[in-house]
Amino acid sequence: MPFTRGWVYFLAPPTSFAMSDSTPTPPAPKKRKRVNVRRPDVMALVQNEVEQHYRSAIVEKILGQGGELTIGNTTIRLAKKFGFCYGVERAIDLAYATHKVFCDQRIFLIGEIIHNPEVNQQLRDMGIVSLPWRKMNEEYDDLNEDDVVIVPAFGAPTSFMDRLAEIGCHVIDTTCGDVMKVWRRVRDYAKNEVTSIIHGKANHEETRATASRALGTEKNGHYLVILTTDDAENVCHYIQGNGNREAFMEKFGDSCSDGFDPDKHLLRVGIANQTTMLQSETEALQERIRQTIVARDGNEDNYHVFDTICGATQERQNALFGMLSNDNKKPMDILLVVGGYNSSNTTHLAEIGQENLPTFFIRNAQCMDSLEHILHYDLEHKEEIQSDYPDFLLQDKPIVIGVTAGASCPNNLIESTIVRAMKMRGITL
Numbered sequence: 253m254p255f256t257r258g259w260v261y262f263l264a265p266p267t268s269f270a271m272s273d274s275t276p277t278p279p280a281p282k283k284r285k286r287v288n289v290r291r292p293d294v295m296a297l298v299q300n301e302v303e304q305h306y307r308s309a310i311v312e313k314i315l316g317q318g319g320e321l322t323i324g325n326t327t328i329r330l331a332k333k334f335g336f337c338y339g340v341e342r343a344i345d346l347a348y349a350t351h352k353v354f355c356d357q358r359i360f361l362i363g364e365i366i367h368n369p370e371v372n373q374q375l376r377d378m379g380i381v382s383l384p385w386r387k388m389n390e391e392y393d394d395l396n397e398d399d400v401v402i403v404p405a406f407g408a409p410t411s412f413m414d415r416l417a418e419i420g421c422h423v424i425d426t427t428c429g430d431v432m433k434v435w436r437r438v439r440d441y442a443k444n445e446v447t448s449i450i451h452g453k454a455n456h457e458e459t460r461a462t463a464s465r466a467l468g469t470e471k472n473g474h475y476l477v478i479l480t481t482d483d484a485e486n487v488c489h490y491i492q493g494n495g496n497r498e499a500f501m502e503k504f505g506d507s508c509s510d511g512f513d514p515d516k517h518l519l520r521v522g523i524a525n526q527t528t529m530l531q532s533e534t535e536a537l538q539e540r541i542r543q544t545i546v547a548r549d550g551n552e553d554n555y556h557v558f559d560t561i562c563g564a565t566q567e568r569q570n571a572l573f574g575m576l577s578n579d580n581k582k583p584m585d586i587l588l589v590v591g592g593y594n595s596s597n598t599t600h601l602a603e604i605g606q607e608n609l610p611t612f613f614i615r616n617a618q619c620m621d622s623l624e625h626i627l628h629y630d631l632e633h634k635e636e637i638q639s640d641y642p643d644f645l646l647q648d649k650p651i652v653i654g655v656t657a658g659a660s661c662p663n664n665l666i667e668s669t670i671v672r673a674m675k676m677r678g679i680t681l
Contacts, residue, residue, distance in 0.1 A: 289349040289424065298348040305374060306336070306344075306662035310670060310681060321670075325649065326677045328670050329584060331656035333571040337564030339428035340366050340660055343405035346426045351378050354400045354422070361402040362412060363457055365426065366660040367595035369615065385457055388415060395419050407431050407461035430527045430562035431458055437558045438466040441522040442473025446556055449487065449541065450477045451534050452526030454507040456596060459526045466524075467509060474517045477507040484537045488544040491518050521545065522556035528597035528659075530604075531561045531569055564659045565597045572601055572656055576608050584654035585644060587611040590669050591658040593629045593636065598658025602631060605656075610642050617668035623676065646676065 311330070314321045319330045336344075347365050363385030364372045376382065380402070383391055388411070395401065397420035403413070407427040416423050438448040448466035452459035454477040466475035478484055486503060489495050500514050523541060525534050538557050545555040575584065587605040591598030593615060605611035612628040614620065619627040623646070630637045644651060653673050657666050671681050 287353065287422075289346060289353045291353075294349050294352050295345065297352060298345055301348055302341075302344060306371075306664050308663035308667035310667045311335075311663045314670075323674070323679050324677075325651065326674065326679060327582075327650075327652045328673065329575065329581075329652055329654045330666075331568065331571040331575055331654070333564075333567040334655075334657045335659070335661050335663055335666060337562075337659040339405055339430060339562070339564065343426035343428070344371065346424055347375055347380065347402055348378075350400060350402060350424050351380065357398055357400050357422075359400045359402065360395070361404065362408050363404055363406075365402065365404045367592040367598075367658075368660040368662070368665075369592055370665060371660070371662065386455075388412060392419075395421050397421055400424065403427055404457065405431075406457035407435070408457075409461050409464035410467075411464065427461075428527070428562070430560070430564075431461070434462050434524050434527060434560040435465040437522070437560060438462060438473075438475070438524050439468055441524075441556065442466055442468025442470075445473075446520045446522040447517040448473070448475040448524050449521050450475055450524050450526070451479070451529055451537050452477060453479055453596065456526055458528070462524065462526070463509070474509040474512050476504060476509075476512065476517075478504075478537070481533070481537065481540075484540050487518070488540055490514050491541075491544045491548060493548075520554040520556075522558075524558065525560050526596065527560060527562035528565050528595075528600070529561060530600040531566055534561060565600075568597065568601060568656070568659060569604065572604050575654055575656070576604075582650075582652050584609055584652045586642060586651070587654040587656070588669055588673065589613045589656055589658075590616065590666055591661040595658045595660050598661065599631065601656055601658055602629070605654075606631070609654075612639075614669070616665050617672040620669070620672045620676065641676075651677070 314328065314330055319332060321328045343365050347361070350359060359380045360383050361375060361380050362383050364382065365375060366372070372382070383401070385408070392415060400422040401416055401424070403423065403425040405426050405428045438450070441448045450459060450462060450466065452462070459477060463475050463477060467473045476487070478487060486495070486500065490500050495514070497514060521541065523538050542552065542555050542557070546552055587609055589598060589602045589605055589611060591613075593613070598613070602611055602613035612626055613631070614626070614628050624640070625638045626641055627636055627638055629635070655666060655670060674681050
């Protein structure tokens, strides 16, 4: 049964009975009443609480004057699009509303609601307990029909959803609408015996959820997850008939469906992607695979594609490109990218930035507490490191500091970053 957005379904566990001519038909399980957690009275309280936690008067003021704030010889420049998107706001609203509606019941969350440590800590402080998201364990066995489980914005694999339905607990599904669009597409691929090639991170929550839908309703579909251009080249090499099956499966064996056979399942392919990938990279992979299919078959009949990069991801990437190419303003001297280190869309903003100017990917303003060093995420080594500040940041010379953030970063964290950067320049906001 599909979950309708904004409603909570109370799923009774399925029951099987041995049937005979002399055995009366047992009564069907009682259908439990749906609960709308987005009632106007609840959402009024939620809006007030969310604004207290995440709103920023300073950010709003800077946006109101064109996205720039200049004091003395220091300019803060904000991207035109940054921070929370609609899908993230909706997920947080539903989590807060759940806390109010089910205040006397145990509330759980599969993994993290979004990829931002401060937001997830707020939910933990509210008493919402995080369940494992990579694999179900005994914590799921402990759930009962009175418990409430929140599905995060990334969604959850079908095996998790089936287990919750079997238990009969209350399910609040906050899955982003853009993610659901991808699911519809890969289900359609499976229905038409088309293999889904998913551009994404194989161990990302969203990709795992999408891959489970790529199996289709009959669980007989297939998928292959690729991440890099080298991965795409390997796939294209095999499609062209030049690959080694054993080597191929050794490389992709953990990133494909059970029973995946590259000799059979790369004949008809459909491209999908994790919605937060770098748009230009996804488009390049799509075109490379399309060209390979056309070269093999002479036409595109066995190639299918659908744009599944979410609008918010595109907007934030395009806004950063706009900051970098603005010929009418003084170029930025440094870029601060704020957000969770496990946030895919934030990571891609940092990748774009570091190709053009000194860029620091930071979790929050605390990474800038020291006047000597800055803590930031190293994309190459995938760890937080400590670096010296660029000399010009602490010198008494004109400087333009760019600030952007991914779709999972709240404005209050952006504000504290701006305040800290200004303080380092001797300016108090």
